[in-house]
Amino acid sequence: MSRSEPRSPVLTVTGLTVSTVDTELVRDVSLRVDRGERVGLIGESGSGKSLTASAVLGLLPEGVRATGSVRLAGVDHDLLGASERALAALRGRRMTLVFQEPMTALNPAMRVVDQVAEVMLVHRTRPDRRSARAAAVELLDRVRLPDPADTARAYPHQLSGGQRQRVVLAIALANDPDLLICDEPTTALDVTVQARMLELIRAATARSTGLLFITHDLAVVASLCDRVLVMYGGRLVESGPVHQVFTAPRHPYTRGLLAASDLTATDERGRLRTIPGSVPGAGQFPAGCVFRTRCDRADQACGQLPDWRGTPEHGHACWHPTHPGGGAP
Amino acid sequence: MSGVEDIPSGPVPGAGTRAGRRGANASLLVGGALVAAVVLLALVSFLWTPHDPTLVDAPNRLRGPSAAHWLGTDRFGRDVASQVMVGARTTLFVGVVAVGVAALVGTPLGVLAAMSSRRLGELVMRGNDLVLAFPALLLAIMFGAVFGADTLTAMLAIGIATAPSFARLARGGAVEVLGTEYVLAARVAGRRRLAIAVRHVLPNIAGLVIVQTSVSFGIAVLAEAALSFLGLGTRPPTPSWGRMLQESQELLTVSPRLALVPGLAIALAVLGFNLLGDGLRDRLDPRLEARG
Amino acid sequence: MLFQLTRRLLILLASLAVASVLVFGFMAVLPGDPAQVALGVNATPELLARTRHEFGLDRPLVVRYLDWIGGLLTGDFGRSYVTGERIGPSLVDRYGVTLWLVGAGMLVAVLIAVPAGVLAAVRHRRISGAVISGLSQLGVAVPGFLAGIVLVQVFAVSLGLVPSGGWTPPVVDPVEFLLGLILPALSLGLVQGAVLTRYVRSAVLDVLREDYIRTARAKGLTPFRALLRHGLRNAAVPVVTVLGLQLTTLLVGAVVVERVFVIPGLGSLLLDAVGNRDLLVVQDVVMVLVLTVLLVNFLVDVLYAVLNPRLRQVG
Numbered sequence: 001m002s003r004s005e006p007r008s009p010v011l012t013v014t015g016l017t018v019s020t021v022d023t024e025l026v027r028d029v030s031l032r033v034d035r036g037e038r039v040g041l042i043g044e045s046g047s048g049k050s051l052t053a054s055a056v057l058g059l060l061p062e063g064v065r066a067t068g069s070v071r072l073a074g075v076d077h078d079l080l081g082a083s084e085r086a087l088a089a090l091r092g093r094r095m096t097l098v099f100q101e102p103m104t105a106l107n108p109a110m111r112v113v114d115q116v117a118e119v120m121l122v123h124r125t126r127p128d129r130r131s132a133r134a135a136a137v138e139l140l141d142r143v144r145l146p147d148p149a150d151t152a153r154a155y156p157h158q159l160s161g162g163q164r165q166r167v168v169l170a171i172a173l174a175n176d177p178d179l180l181i182c183d184e185p186t187t188a189l190d191v192t193v194q195a196r197m198l199e200l201i202r203a204a205t206a207r208s209t210g211l212l213f214i215t216h217d218l219a220v221v222a223s224l225c226d227r228v229l230v231m232y233g234g235r236l237v238e239s240g241p242v243h244q245v246f247t248a249p250r251h252p253y254t255r256g257l258l259a260a261s262d263l264t265a266t267d268e269r270g271r272l273r274t275i276p277g278s279v280p281g282a283g284q285f286p287a288g289c290v291f292r293t294r295c296d297r298a299d300q301a302c303g304q305l306p307d308w309r310g311t312p313e314h315g316h317a318c319w320h321p322t323h324p325g326g327g328a329p
Numbered sequence: 330m331s332g333v334e335d336i337p338s339g340p341v342p343g344a345g346t347r348a349g350r351r352g353a354n355a356s357l358l359v360g361g362a363l364v365a366a367v368v369l370l371a372l373v374s375f376l377w378t379p380h381d382p383t384l385v386d387a388p389n390r391l392r393g394p395s396a397a398h399w400l401g402t403d404r405f406g407r408d409v410a411s412q413v414m415v416g417a418r419t420t421l422f423v424g425v426v427a428v429g430v431a432a433l434v435g436t437p438l439g440v441l442a443a444m445s446s447r448r449l450g451e452l453v454m455r456g457n458d459l460v461l462a463f464p465a466l467l468l469a470i471m472f473g474a475v476f477g478a479d480t481l482t483a484m485l486a487i488g489i490a491t492a493p494s495f496a497r498l499a500r501g502g503a504v505e506v507l508g509t510e511y512v513l514a515a516r517v518a519g520r521r522r523l524a525i526a527v528r529h530v531l532p533n534i535a536g537l538v539i540v541q542t543s544v545s546f547g548i549a550v551l552a553e554a555a556l557s558f559l560g561l562g563t564r565p566p567t568p569s570w571g572r573m574l575q576e577s578q579e580l581l582t583v584s585p586r587l588a589l590v591p592g593l594a595i596a597l598a599v600l601g602f603n604l605l606g607d608g609l610r611d612r613l614d615p616r617l618e619a620r621g
Numbered sequence: 622m623l624f625q626l627t628r629r630l631l632i633l634l635a636s637l638a639v640a641s642v643l644v645f646g647f648m649a650v651l652p653g654d655p656a657q658v659a660l661g662v663n664a665t666p667e668l669l670a671r672t673r674h675e676f677g678l679d680r681p682l683v684v685r686y687l688d689w690i691g692g693l694l695t696g697d698f699g700r701s702y703v704t705g706e707r708i709g710p711s712l713v714d715r716y717g718v719t720l721w722l723v724g725a726g727m728l729v730a731v732l733i734a735v736p737a738g739v740l741a742a743v744r745h746r747r748i749s750g751a752v753i754s755g756l757s758q759l760g761v762a763v764p765g766f767l768a769g770i771v772l773v774q775v776f777a778v779s780l781g782l783v784p785s786g787g788w789t790p791p792v793v794d795p796v797e798f799l800l801g802l803i804l805p806a807l808s809l810g811l812v813q814g815a816v817l818t819r820y821v822r823s824a825v826l827d828v829l830r831e832d833y834i835r836t837a838r839a840k841g842l843t844p845f846r847a848l849l850r851h852g853l854r855n856a857a858v859p860v861v862t863v864l865g866l867q868l869t870t871l872l873v874g875a876v877v878v879e880r881v882f883v884i885p886g887l888g889s890l891l892l893d894a895v896g897n898r899d900l901l902v903v904q905d906v907v908m909v910l911v912l913t914v915l916l917v918n919f920l921v922d923v924l925y926a927v928l929n930p931r932l933r934q935v936g
Binding site: 057059062063084085088089090091092093096097099101104105106107108109110115118119122123168171172 | 746831832833835836837838839840841842843844850851854855928929
Binding site for chain 3: 473474478554559561603
């Protein structure tokens with residue numbers, strides 16, 4: 001397959017809703033990731049960001065259903081509702097996932113090299129076990145693991161968390177995917193290890209791979225991503241280029257997140273700023289605007305669901321957006 | 330308006346948790362009902378049985394179920410229904426004593442192993458492993474060989490053989506409790522070990538012990554049945570489900586009912602205690618909540 | 622690994638030593654006089670004294686213990702107090718029979734439990750999974766000898782497909798041997814299989830929730846292949862431990878099942894010895910059974926370490 005020019009979408013999600021029998025966990029999420037683009041998806045835990053990623057990959061837990069549309073470039077059918085076999089052929093080949101827990105993401109009873117080689121053997125991108133193993137060692141070198149040949153023979157418990165996460169990244173990159181989804185890949189790591197990991201992800205997605213990077217760490221998004229999507233209560237509340245969203249947030253929730261992450265900003269009593277209240281449990285979000293129970297700008301109008309204003313690539317859903325610049329009206 | 334409401338953040342309602350709860354409730358209900366039925370049978374048998382369960386009535390031998398004999402009669406003409414009722418008494422009696430011995434010996438030993446010095450703890454647990462190498466039946470056979478088999482040797486054997494599972498469980502639970510901050514605080518405050526054991530450890534492992542009691546009861550019922558079947562348990566003429574089965578074996582072709590009735594009684598009683606244990610586990614041990 | 626192995630081996634030897642003292646002490650000290658027990662209350666004092674001397678029962682306990690244990694180590698199990706025959710040959714013979722039973726029962730249990738447990742775990746939200754769980758719950762509650770009685774009634778007495786009991790050694794007639802093994806193996810294996818199914822199910826359920834299964838699926842493995850390649854080996858670790866404990870249960874279960882099917886195994890030898898008050902036979906058989914249990918536990922520990930690479934590195 002020929003690589004098309006940048007700015008063509010690799011992932012297009014439209015109207016994605018994820019629900020259990022009686023509760024909607026993600027509602028009407030639409031997003032797009034272009035080739036070579038790095039998109040950050042941020043929100044507090046419980047905002048539905050990980051479920052969104054799982055829905056894209058078709059790895060939702062049992063008893064959880066997704067509706068809407070998920071399209072991957074070069075695939076002529078919708079991923080939602082596709083057969084398990086069709087999805088399995090895409091996972092690990094065209095779209096891959098690096099997720100949060102490096103300590104548990106690898107099989108404890110299998111050598112690292114075989115776990116990396118497996119993803120190439122499953123998709124037959126290497127002809128035999130030998131060449132797959134050789135390629136695996138190369139990949140381990142590419143993610144800058146020290147002594148890749150030795151590391152390859154190790155079992156996961158012999159590696160540190162950062163090393164394991166690099167093995168997981170090597171697995172994800174093995175077949176040169178079009179779409180790489182990272183679900184909080186650095187949360188469990190030390191700060192210095194985290195920086196190196198981010199550098200690797202940046203290098204890996206420099207060419208034509210699209211990246212969807214899920215995190216609650218705004219600093220990581222600021223340093224890594226081109227564009228950012230903000231989720232709250234299972235809904236997208238704001239999106240746009242990182243620079244613009246972070247300097248001029250329109251949604252009060254985004255503003256709250258930014259204020260909470262700014263360690264130099266304090267309130268009138270000298271305490272760090274936080275968003276008041278806590279994230280409600282799933283299914284307990286209010287009708288209308290999901291954020292209104294914690295929002296200091298909420299009024300009667302917020303009982304109605306706010307429309308999306310702007311373009312899908314840059315917009316927000318709020319009745320009372322803050323003005324560009326972040327000040328009060 | 331500030332619009333901040335204090336909405337507690339509940340757990341994500343995974344379908345699994347709910348299904349698990351529902352399953353636990355069903356287990357608890359069915360298990361509880363079966364156990365209650367056995368207990369009721371045993372209690373009623375003290376006051377009333379349709380017939381004297383040991384009364385030999387030769388003319389009426391091997392009769393099928395009738396108004397006079399609900400479950401028929403055995404080869405001596407004894408009333409099967411009455412035997413089952415009194416057999417429930419035997420089963421429960423053996424179970425209570427055996428499991429009681431096991432819990433009262435095993436639990437303190439386990440707590441001791443957790444709270445004492447490493448060397449003593451290790452010693453207790455090694456001894457524990459050693460006792461595990463002597464299954465209940467083997468112990469009962471040894472006791473039987475030496476003292477002559479009866480209900481007492483069966484109860485003791487089952488009790489001793491079951492004690493290690495209590496010790497192991499109690500030790501595990503106690504180690505966990507001892508690592509908590511409130512126990513640390515109690516220690517810092519200078520509380521004596523015995524006081525900590527009684528005030529903190531025992532109440533916190535009570536749930537585990539109760540679950541184990543129910544499960545062990547099922548095992549004890551099975552063991553008693555097996556021992557009586559081998560002639561190493563309850564002696565005639567005291568009715569026992571295991572011996573009823575053994576006596577029925579050679580009459581299987583003539584009257585399968587004689588095996589079916591005590592067999593069903595044993596299976597249902599064991600099922601009851603197992604289900605009750607499962608249900609209680611899900612109720613009392615939050616860590617296992619999600620497991621099926 | 623080597624250190625672990627040595628340590629385990631030492632524990633095994635120590636356990637065996639203590640167990641032998643327990644068995645000997647219990648049989649020798651508590652009953653008073655084995656000769657009296659063997660000969661009955663009507664024996665004359667002279668006969669009693671002669672028998673005591675003949676079997677070395679008039680020697681000090683320590684000497685008797687050392688004599689017994691020394692004999693065991695050299696394969697000499699002593700002579701029966703009742704018949705005066707050597708115990709060793711028949712014990713070895715019957716041990717073989719019981720091992721066949723236990724092995725066949727274990728095979729049946731595993732053949733039932735692994736597929737049923739995996740299926741019940743994979744389909745734990747569907748009817749089929751619930752049905753398997755329910756059946757296993759029922760199976761656990763059925764005593765092995767009851768299963769045996771019912772099996773005999775149906776397949777031997779009513780249908781006449783297989784013998785209802787007895788034992789044909791494999792060297793005499795392999796076909797008859799296998800036919801005769803079917804029912805005892807089933808009555809041992811069905812019940813243990815039900816128990817094991819529950820453990821397999823919960824081990825597989827645990828493994829299915831592991832992140833590395835998700836990783837495997839993110840690699841493009843179908844759920845079934847992910848479980849097969851990454852799940853089963855990890856699920857095997859807890860199951861093997863249970864399997865070891867089950868061998869103990871099967872060994873004991875065999876004692877009862879031998880009674881149902883009139884099979885001349887270790888269990889029959891033991892029960893007959895109890896009936897005849899043949900205390901040295903009881904003592905020998907109990908020791909052999911305990912030895913087997915301890916040996917199995919040791920092997921399970923070793924296997925556990927082999928299956929679990931995290932333990933292999935320690936020490």
